[in-house]
Amino acid sequence: MSSKHDLPSWIQADNPGPWGIFLKQVDRVAPYLGHLSKWVETLKRPKRALIVDIPVELDNGTIAHFEGYRVQHNLSLGPGKGGVRYHQDVCLSEVMALAGWMSIKNAAVGLPYGGAKGGIRIDVSKYSQKEIEHVTRRYTSEIGMIIGPQKDIPAPDVNTNAQIMAWMMDTYSQNTGSTATGVVTGKPIVLGGSLGRVEATGRGVFVVASEAAKDKNLSIPGAKVAVQGFGNVGSIAAKLFYEAGAKVLAIADHTGVVYHQNGLNIHALLDYVKEHKGVKGFPESEPIDVDQFWRLDLDILVPAALEQQITRDNAPHIRAKIIVEGANGPTTPEADDILKEKGVYLVPDVIANAGGVTVSYFEWVQDFSSFFWTEQEINERLEHIMKNAYRSISEVAAEHQVSLRTATYIVACKRILGARDLRGLYPS
Ligand SMILES: NC(=O)c1ccc[n+]([C@@H]2O[C@H](COP(=O)([O-])OP(=O)(O)OC[C@H]3O[C@@H](n4cnc5c(N)ncnc54)[C@H](O)[C@@H]3O)[C@@H](O)[C@H]2O)c1
Secondary structure: OOOHHHOOOOOOOOOOOHHHHHHHHHHHHHHHOHHHHHHHHHHHOOOEEEEEEEEEEOOOOOEEEEEEEEEEEEOOOOOEEEEEEEEOOOOHHHHHHHHHHHHHHHHHHOOOOOEEEEEEEOOHHHOOHHHHHHHHHHHHHHHOOOOEOOOEEEEEOOOOOHHHHHHHHHHHHHHHOOOOHHHOOOOOHHHOOOOOHHHHHHHHHHHHHHHHHHHOOOOOOOOEEEEEOOOHHHHHHHHHHHHOOOEEEEEEEOOEEEEOOOOOOHHHHHHHHHHHOOOOOOOOOEEEOHHHHHOOEEEEEEEOOOOOOEOOOOHHHOEEEEEEOOOOOOEOHHHHHHHHHOOOEEEOHHHHOOHHHHHHHHHHHHHHHOOOOOHHHHHHHHHHHHHHHHHHHHHHHHHHOOOHHHHHHHHHHHHHHHHHHHHOOOOO
């Protein structure tokens, strides 16, 4: 088991944060790794963690400093890949855990990538577009020495988007002297972005949820669904459920929770949120509180906001048959155990939200060849990869009688550590 001695000196032993969750998840997989278990410690130490200071001049002429991170958790299978998060609570432990989850996710779906993640401690609501641009460009310059199309390829995450990727691509290209579209994914289409990327994570969530529903003899038309988070991931997943005939009973975001017993009109809610910047006050709904949200009688629950939302406090009250994790790390290990005991079928983040990075991979491949696929080709390839990954992981879960999360870790860790074993140590 992990002890404080497994922790780097710069992570608090009494409060390791999300990185502590990742370590526990790795511990759970160790007994299934056979001869590769000798390498398991590799996963408990990020290969590289860079902390940078980002000084920028604000619109009012004062100088502000922001803390930025880029963590490369493991690069055994290929260059690092993972998003960049802008949030006031971002910290090193969180970015390390998110990087670790990217290693697992990329390997679970069979992408030729290691895992990485970045972040900046910033409350984006307090700054202008120009200030965000300056922060983004300086951050990109500061991490420029460890990113690149063959080294580590950032992408959007919470509060970052295609415009931010465009600034990152431009800054990196200016600094290296040639246009390098492949340095980031999730770019605008005109700058080498891929069709289907914006919707990819939500679409992947819907695809695996549909497969899980089949396994549990549930039909999507008429299924009772609730989604926490109505951003990139949650809104697209909710829209696809709605369009497939599911009843999306409730949507929660940072402004509140809206509910309708016959199902919300998600198209109308999307229009409303565009204008009002949150779900609160949506006319064709009634407000409920967060506690009621977690107690709803549901077929499918999709947490698609932030991590550590399903905890030992609310897990005992959850009445969903299936949980599909759109967010990264929304369920704590204690909650995982409670849900397992209650017989909730949980499709973990490391497979459920892999659609985004899968289409990011397509974008990267298209950028190298400067040859672009149609949206239909993208969606078909995405569906094929997601379905296959889900099927092979459910077979491993059945074979070892373990949860889908542990099964995903078994498949992924065997790939990562198998590559490590073949590459060996340098110097040996
Ligand atoms: N965007 C991607 O391609 C992608 C890929 C894989 C995983 N993810 C993960 O999915 C999650 C959501 O990412 P996103 O890109 O949709 O972010 P986003 O910024 O577009 O949306 C986040 C949503 O969460 C809501 N939210 C924030 N705090 C909340 C709270 N306390 N309670 C309820 N709702 C809250 C916000 O209101 C917003 O609707 C994150 O965990 C992210 O790491 C995103």
